Amino acid sequence: MKEKKRILAIDDEEDIRFILKEELTDEGYEVSTLGDPTRALEVIREFKPDLILLDIKMPQMSGMELLGKIRDAYYDLPVILLTAYDSFKYNLHAMASDQYVVKSGNLAELKEKIIKTLNVVA
Amino acid sequence: MALPEATQSELRALGKADILIGIPSYNNAETIGHVVKAIRLGHAKYYPEKRTVVINSDGGSTDGTREVALAAFQEEVFDVSLVQRPKRPVEGIVTTYRGVPGKGSAFKAVFEAAKILDAEACAVFDSDLRSMTPEWVHLLLAPVLEKGYGYVCPFYRRHKYDGTITNSIAYPLTRALYGRRVRQPIGGDFGFSGELISHYLEKDVWNTDVARFGIDIWMTTTAMVEGFKICQSFLGAKIHDAKDPGADLGPMFEQVVGTIFSLMGSYESKWREVKGSRPTAIFGFEVEVAPSPLQVDRGRMVEKFKQGVDQLGSFYRQILSVDCMAKLLEVREMVEEGAFDFPKLLWAKIVYNYAARFQKTKNRRKLLSSLLPLYFGFVASYVRETEAYDDRKAEEVIEHLCEVFEEAKPYLLQRWT
Numbered sequence: 001m002k003e004k005k006r007i008l009a010i011d012d013e014e015d016i017r018f019i020l021k022e023e024l025t026d027e028g029y030e031v032s033t034l035g036d037p038t039r040a041l042e043v044i045r046e047f048k049p050d051l052i053l054l055d056i057k058m059p060q061m062s063g064m065e066l067l068g069k070i071r072d073a074y075y076d077l078p079v080i081l082l083t084a085y086d087s088f089k090y091n092l093h094a095m096a097s098d099q100y101v102v103k104s105g106n107l108a109e110l111k112e113k114i115i116k117t118l119n120v121v122a
Numbered sequence: 123m124a125l126p127e128a129t130q131s132e133l134r135a136l137g138k139a140d141i142l143i144g145i146p147s148y149n150n151a152e153t154i155g156h157v158v159k160a161i162r163l164g165h166a167k168y169y170p171e172k173r174t175v176v177i178n179s180d181g182g183s184t185d186g187t188r189e190v191a192l193a194a195f196q197e198e199v200f201d202v203s204l205v206q207r208p209k210r211p212v213e214g215i216v217t218t219y220r221g222v223p224g225k226g227s228a229f230k231a232v233f234e235a236a237k238i239l240d241a242e243a244c245a246v247f248d249s250d251l252r253s254m255t256p257e258w259v260h261l262l263l264a265p266v267l268e269k270g271y272g273y274v275c276p277f278y279r280r281h282k283y284d285g286t287i288t289n290s291i292a293y294p295l296t297r298a299l300y301g302r303r304v305r306q307p308i309g310g311d312f313g314f315s316g317e318l319i320s321h322y323l324e325k326d327v328w329n330t331d332v333a334r335f336g337i338d339i340w341m342t343t344t345a346m347v348e349g350f351k352i353c354q355s356f357l358g359a360k361i362h363d364a365k366d367p368g369a370d371l372g373p374m375f376e377q378v379v380g381t382i383f384s385l386m387g388s389y390e391s392k393w394r395e396v397k398g399s400r401p402t403a404i405f406g407f408e409v410e411v412a413p414s415p416l417q418v419d420r421g422r423m424v425e426k427f428k429q430g431v432d433q434l435g436s437f438y439r440q441i442l443s444v445d446c447m448a449k450l451l452e453v454r455e456m457v458e459e460g461a462f463d464f465p466k467l468l469w470a471k472i473v474y475n476y477a478a479r480f481q482k483t484k485n486r487r488k489l490l491s492s493l494l495p496l497y498f499g500f501v502a503s504y505v506r507e508t509e510a511y512d513d514r515k516a517e518e519v520i521e522h523l524c525e526v527f528e529e530a531k532p533y534l535l536q537r538w539t
Contacts, residue, residue: 071403072269075351078400090514092277092356092408095305096401120398122301 004030005118008049010037010066011082012058016103020053023107024114037061041073049077051118053110054097056083064093071096078117082110124179124231124328125238129217133175133238136213140172141165141263142241143212144232146225147249148181151190153362154249158194161247162212163205164259170208177235178216178249179228187249188216205256224334226327229341233319241316243267245274248310253361261355261406262313272350274313275304275342277404278360281413282508282516286501287375289520292339295382295473298527298534300346300389301396305354308338308378310362318350335374336381343385347392356406359413375497376490383480383490394535398528413513423502428457430495437492441479443537446471453499464503466526472496473527474534481538 007029009020017033024031032047034040037058044052052070056063067079081088081097089100098120099113123130143161147154158176165174178191195214200207215235221227229246236244243266247254265271288308296307314322322341327333332340345352386393431438431454439447449468456462476493483489508516 068403068405071401075403076400090517092406093404095277095303095354096404098401116398120301120400122396122398122400 004028005051006030006032006047006049007051007053007114008043008047009033009053009082010040010058010063011035011053011055012037012060013055016055019107024111027111029114037063037066040066041069044070044074044077051078051080051114053080053082056081056085056088064088064091067096068093076122078120080110080113080117123234124219124221124227125234126217126220129215129231130234130238132215133235136175136239138173139175139213139239139241140243141169141174142232142236142239142244143174143176143259144229144235144244144246145176145178145191145249146181146228146232146246147178147183147187147191148228149183149185149187150249151183151185151187153252154178154187155190155194155197157247157249157251157254158191158214159197159199160254160256161259162195162199163203164256165212166200166205166208167256168260169263170206170210173210174212175235175239175241176212176214177232178214179219179231180216181223181228182218188218191216203256222329222333224337226333226335226337226340229337230323230328230333233323236314236316236319237323241319243313243315244319245313246311248362250362251311251360253359254311255358258311258357261357262311265353265355265403265405266313266315269353270351271313271353271403272315272318273342273345273352275352275354275402276306276309276311276360277354277356277406278306278309279358279411279413279513280360281416282511282513283416283418283505284360284413286504287371287378290469290497290500290504290523291473292378292382293520294470294524294527295477296339296343296346297399297524298531299386299393299396300343301399302346302352303399303401303524304342304346304352307342309360310338311357312338312341313355315350318345321348321350331377331380331384335377339378339381340385343382343389347389353403353405356404356408358409359411361414372491372494375494376487379493380480380486380490383477383486386477387481390538397531399524418505420502420505423498423505424457424462427495427499427502428454430492430498434492434495441489441492442472442475446475450496462503462506464500466523467530469496469500469523470527470530471533474530474537477534478537
């Protein structure tokens with residue numbers, strides 16, 4: 001049986017974490033969620049995700065700062081920035097992410113970008 | 123060796139250095155002084171304890187470049203810049219490299235110097251930079267010295283019409299081939315580990331186009347393909363002697379593109395299986411910058427495109443697939459109708475057709491020079507598309523172009539075989 005791809009969703013909002021877990025589990029992924037970005041590196045070590053969904057505006061730590069730490073520790077771990085704000089798209093440090101998705105009620109774009117990102121062979 | 127004997131001896135007498143910084147030059151008397159002073163200040167601010175040698179590797183300038191560089195090593199800079207004078211200032215050397223005239227030979231001399239000095243890290247800066255700050259020294263060296271990166275590429279905010287070879291071919295093609303998003307693969311300012319420099323010096327490329335304008339893309343591709351950890355550092359605006367893409371970039375285009383195509387042949391096993399691309403780490407503190415405006419002569423580019431298609435049509439038929447040729451002729455017709463649009467997918471397919479043909483042709487110069495009118499056509503179309511855009515919105519167009527190149531990769535594989 002094909003092993004499920006693992007996704008770690010990091011977002012301070014519980015509702016968002018719930019929706020992502022439900023919807024992406026239905027898509028066949030093994031999903032873990034995290035509300036406290038300061039624990040991210042520890043959770044990555046334990047869960048070993050194939051891809052991370054990362055919010056930007058979080059009170060404990062900015063997603064951009066965490067993205068930098070992830071890139072430093074895990075050079076090629078795919079990260080999709082998932083945010084309510086379009087304005088960060090051309091932020092310098094956003095360029096260290098694989099994709100940038102603006103949150104909406106419809107997760108179609110996110111699902112498509114997850115597939116695209118997981119299919120990268122580089 | 124690219125370094126003259128006298129310079130080699132001078133370097134050996136110095137012993138070991140922690141950092142080696144190189145400034146290749148040719149007739150840059152107006153700007154090299156600024157670069158030397160920025161480096162001296164950068165060293166004083168960030169690496170005052172590190173033994174640092176700076177070498178100007180000149181190609182035989184006739185405008186006093188070397189004399190200006192020498193004077194800039196001596197000029198008082200610290201008090202007026204509010205920077206503490208280092209106990210151990212940089213040691214400056216000015217030399218004229220030997221070998222094929224071109225930036226690659228200048229770099230070889232710098233790399234040889236780094237090897238003689240057994241430098242842990244090395245950086246190079248273009249000598250026509252007007253916007254360089256002392257911080258650039260830190261930004262290109264810190265990822266190597268503090269974080270273990272092998273290769274540091276620059277990330278600039280550039281005017282939307284500056285860097286058209288990068289935007290239209292070097293970046294999208296390199297990204298699609300090797301799966302790594304390095305925005306400025308031929309940026310000109312780079313950081314390296316000592317290990318990567320030793321690796322470069324082992325390669326037998328110094329009598330080819332790599333020694334001319336191909337050096338930047340060769341370094342970037344080699345670092346990517348041979349497993350060195352790459353990152354990018356934000357340097358701000360690149361203000362230099364920028365050129366109108368329609369007027370001045372022919373020789374550089376041929377040498378850069380020729381080098382990319384040659385490397386495709388050497389590294390075929392590395393790019394065939396790659397799909398999509400990955401980002402790199404990016405360092406630096408972002409600030410808003412306003413690059414100097416660059417005027418482009420769009421009409422001249424369209425004219426070159428028209429003439430190219432009219433005169434070289436039968437040659438293009440030998441290189442391009444039937445569908446590409448048909449589409450190209452449609453685009454040519456559109457010029458007369460005033461609604462000129464050169465589709466991105468057509469451009470990607472043309473580049474892929476050329477890349478495949480390059481491997482089989484003996485007359486590579488002729489092949490590359492025939493691509494130029496088509497490049498002008500694509501750039502003219504890009505200029506029209508982005509006329510009303512600011513630099514950030516124009517960047518979306520480049521991002522879209524990159525996606526087109528990535529998605530069209532199966533077409534490359536088909537044409538390649």
